[in-house]
Amino acid sequence: MEPTKDQKIWQVVLSIPEGKVASYGQVAGMAGLGRQARYIGRALGKLPEGHSVPWYRVIRSNGQIAFPEGSPTFVLQKELLERDGVEVKNGKINLREYQWQP
DNA sequence: CAATTGACAAGGT
DNA sequence: AACCTTGCCAATT
Numbered sequence: 001m002e003p004t005k006d007q008k009i010w011q012v013v014l015s016i017p018e019g020k021v022a023s024y025g026q027v028a029g030m031a032g033l034g035r036q037a038r039y040i041g042r043a044l045g046k047l048p049e050g051h052s053v054p055w056y057r058v059i060r061s062n063g064q065i066a067f068p069e070g071s072p073t074f075v076l077q078k079e080l081l082e083r084d085g086v087e088v089k090n091g092k093i094n095l096r097e098y099q100w101q102p
Numbered sequence: 103c104a105a106t107t108g109a110c111a112a113g114g115t
Numbered sequence: 116a117a118c119c120t121t122g123c124c125a126a127t128t
Contacts (some may be wrong), residue, residue: 023110023111024109025110025111033123035112035122035123036123037110037112038108038110039125041108041110042124042126043109060109060110061111066110073109077109
């Protein structure tokens with residue numbers, strides 16, 4: 001069967017190496033979706049439990065996490081990123097250092 | 103069935 | 116530098 005958009009997105013996210021991050025727009029572009037950056041967020045929101053998709057490596061184009069600071073999801077993402085060796089400063093990531101460059 | 107919303111981005115004012 | 120508008124598309128209300 002043909003891969004769905006969601007599958008392509010998950011595939012791209014899975015291809016992000018450890019210690020790197022990618023923006024929504026970047027993922028959209030690599031998945032062949034063009035400017036459907038919003039679709040990425042929805043696709044990741046659909047993720048079932050038990051998946052192996054490093055959704056936490058997907059951030060905003062400005063280097064910030066897409067959740068409100070203080071939210072459990074925000075804290076979890078930050079935790080996972082730092083565990084991968086990504087330095088999160090004041091809820092922001094230094095893209096020049098950590099953004100995935102294929 | 104129409105309007106709103108949302109893990110966004112890019113361009114313009 | 117801050118704020119507003121447009122595009123994009125599916126799920127929810």
